[in-house]
Amino acid sequence: MFEGVLDLSIKAMLPSWAVFAGLIFVVPGAVYRQAPPGPLPAAQPQPGPAAAAKPQEPPPRTTILGAWKLNPDDSDDPQKRRPDSSRGSGRGMGGGYPGGGRGGYGRRGGESDEERQKMHELFTPAKAITLSMTGAEVDLVDDRDRKRAFMTDGRKLQKSKEENYQEIAAKWDGRRLVTDEKNPRGGKMSRTFELSYDGRQLYETLHMTTGRNNTPLVIRYAYDVPSPAETRQ
Incomplete structure (x- = not known):
């Protein structure tokens, strides 16, 4: 059992x-x-943030017309462009202007307050300018609300009663605009407006003679093409 x-x-x-x-x-x-032998696979890296888009570079110009902004680093410093100066090439804007004191650039003797002020303005370039053309007239308007009308057809110039408006004789030399005028002290002077070889800068070059010996003086200001954002401001 x-x-x-x-x-x-x-x-x-x-x-x-x-x-x-x-x-x-x-x-x-x-x-x-469920768990195959061997080490676990590494975690896939997460994609990082997208790189910031590079600011769009404005296209080069084919004429001197349009808006331009001053490039101080590529411009001459008038104080360093004196004929008796031995300080480098004179690039880079600084303070002051040539011709201060007795005599200076131009005629001998003293100068009026008005002449001194106009010479100071001549050697203090505008920070922004705009060039436009209507017929034979090329207008330059700057950030100080000054207008210069360059007449290229040989017409008789009208003497303006307004301080911020001036008519100036000029002519085209190829794609360059060349003026024929006098500096505030009565000496002969001309300006040349021309494009750089790559179309990305405008050069305004002042040509004049100074002193008793009519010493040549050349000063060049360089302007860049503003970015689209700067143009909208």
Whole structure:
């Protein structure tokens, strides 16, 4: 009888052992499929922020017309362009202007306050200018609300009663505009407006003679093409 009871107990336990044995083989297989052996793959790097767009460079010009802004670094410093000066090339704007004191550039003797003021303005370039053309007239308007009308057809010039307006004789030399005028002290002077070789700068060059010996003096101001953002301001 005891053997019969033992057989029944063993038979009752067999299903449980079978299930347990099956789990021993099944579970490792599932784990193997879920996590393959070896190191885990590295996380993919997240893309960084997009690089800032480079400011659009304004296209080069084909004429002297349009808006321009002064480039002080590429312009002559009038104080360093004196004929008796030995200080470098004179590039880079600074303070003062040539011709101060007695005599100076132009005639001997003193000068009036008006002449001194106009000479100071002559050697202090505008920070921004705009050139436009209507027929034979080329107009220059600057950031000081001054207007110069360059007449290229030989017409008789009208003497203006306004300080901020002046008519000046001029002519075209190829694509260069060349004026024929006098400086505030009465000496002969001309200006030349021309493009740089790459069309990205405008050069305004003053030509005059100074002193008792009529020493030549040349001063050049350089203007850049303003960016679209600067043009909208």
